[in-house]
Amino acid sequence: MKEDPRLIATRQTALDAAQKILMADGVLHVTHGAVSKVTGISRSTLYRHWPDARSLRDAAFRCIATPPNIPPKTDGPLRSDLHWLLSVLMGALNDTPWGQIAPQVVAAASTDAEARLVIAEFMKDRFASVEAVFSAAIDRGEITADVPVEQLIELAIAAPYFRKLIRHATLDAGWLDQHVNLICNLAKCEPRS
Amino acid sequence: MKEDPRLIATRQTALDAAQKILMADGVLHVTHGAVSKVTGISRSTLYRHWPDARSLRDAAFRCIATPPNIPPKTDGPLRSDLHWLLSVLMGALNDTPWGQIAPQVVAAASTDAEARLVIAEFMKDRFASVEAVFSAAIDRGEITADVPVEQLIELAIAAPYFRKLIRHATLDAGWLDQHVNLICNLAKCEPRS
DNA sequence: CCCCCTATAGAACACATTGTTGCGTAACAG
DNA sequence: CTGTTACGCAACAATGTGTTCTATAGGGGG
Secondary structure, eight states: OOOOHHHHHHHHHHHHHHHHHHHHHOGGGOOHHHHHHHHOOOHHHHHHHSSSHHHHHHHHHHHHHOOOOOOOOOSSOHHHHHHHHHHHHHHHHHHSHHHHHHHHHHHHHTTOHHHHHHHHHHHHHHHHHHHHHHHHHHHTTSSOTTSOHHHHHHHHHHHHHIIIIIIOOOOOHHHHHHHHHHHHHHHHSOOOO | OOOOHHHHHHHHHHHHHHHHHHHHHOGGGOOHHHHHHHHOOOHHHHHHHSSSHHHHHHHHHHHHHOOOOOOOOOSSOHHHHHHHHHHHHHHHHHHSHHHHHHHHHHHHHTTOHHHHHHHHHHHHHHHHHHHHHHHHHHHTTSSOTTSOHHHHHHHHHHHHHIIIIIIOOOOOHHHHHHHHHHHHHHHHSOOOO
């Protein structure tokens, strides 16, 4: 028993429109009425698919927040691996829908457990990627095992997000170079009590 | 000609209620009707003070976002100064209204220039505080002048905000110790090309 | 102390958004 | 071909938004 093609078509059309509205006008404007106006789909039909405004917004969020796959690279020197990985993250923030809606997900997360989950899973993947890079460096003996990897991962990821979401500063190649330098130095310098 | 005390009283009462609603239920629920219901102030009166929903919400935001004054301390060792300063910032994020509404300001900033301004000014103060600490350390000769101060400031501040707003992780004394250690190490370790 | 000014309360109004319901129609599946 | 199901449409209530009018109560200047 295959799924009714009408269901699929409606869902697809509506979600496409919802995403466009989300990115263009913000979460507040993602509404059954607005999607109906854009797509021509009846409002009651939309309500049948997404019973309330929240579920509609959540659906739009989830569509966009799907993380891009990050092909692993843990073979080169630490600096090289980190640079490549962070450039991917930076690119996602700069050039994908995720970068545009992330602030709104962050805000939603302050009152909404669902949004917190979206972020938590998203970040879990990011942390795992960076962690793999550091682990490989330790295995190679490039850095010692006693460096505070957890903290370095956090700093590595926090900086681009902070610049993008909070400071609204640019994320360009020049900044990335400096950032990677700093993290690498930190990973390789001896802790002084 | 003094200002009518009724104006002042109304504004005060309404803004207090608006702030409570903002923190408890989110920006969406800050509405003339809601404030009216809580305070007993007539809806028409509220509209006379704040002509539309946006101005009411902005007013509530601005009330809360007023930064706490940070008394400067730049006399001790770098580690001590930094620890003290960041503990103040951390405390603000943990225990003041600002920590609760910051996510919503961040989200608003993605589509609203007004909110971007609020954040920019807020961060400008924070950066200046940290910068003063580093400058003093350089003057004392505790660190060399060639450390990338700009980046260190950003890392120092980015980490607590990232943890609080995005990861929703705890900001406790133990974490702060580690964080300060890391930043200090970074400030004092020799760059390796 | 009194009068004028003005802020407030209250009600009525138009309008948009949110969400529900019932019904006729059209499309899909077996 | 027939039963099921999704769709569009219209009507509906409830809430939020914003305006306008009038009556009243409170404060300040003379």
